[in-house]
Amino acid sequence: MEEYFFTCPYCWQRISMLLDTSVERQTYIEDCEVCCQPISIDYRIEDDEVVAFEAESIQ
Numbered sequence: 375m376e377e378y379f380f381t382c383p384y385c386w387q388r389i390s391m392l393l394d395t396s397v398e399r400q401t402y403i404e405d406c407e408v409c410c411q412p413i414s415i416d417y418r419i420e421d422d423e424v425v426a427f428e429a430e431s432i433q
Contacts, residue, residue, distance in 0.1 A: 378417075378424055383431040385409035395422045403432065 379390045387408045394400065401416045411431070418426040 376422075376424065378427065380427065380429050382406045382408060382411070383413060383429055384411040391415065393417055393419075393424060395419050395424075 375392045376395050377390050378393045399418045403412050414430045416428045
């Protein structure tokens with residue numbers, strides 16, 4: 375697991391999530407810890423490092 379920091383697409387606060395680096399690619403929905411809005415998370419891992427990360431609002 376790796377803590378990853380990014381900006382919430384709703385409230386613009388910097389938040390963090392734990393990403394599972396043992397899985398090559400994941401896509402899921404998780405609520406912002408500040409404003410509780412649902413965020414679509416999509417990330418890719420290579421050699422135990424985050425190589426791509428997107429956090430988007432759900433419309």
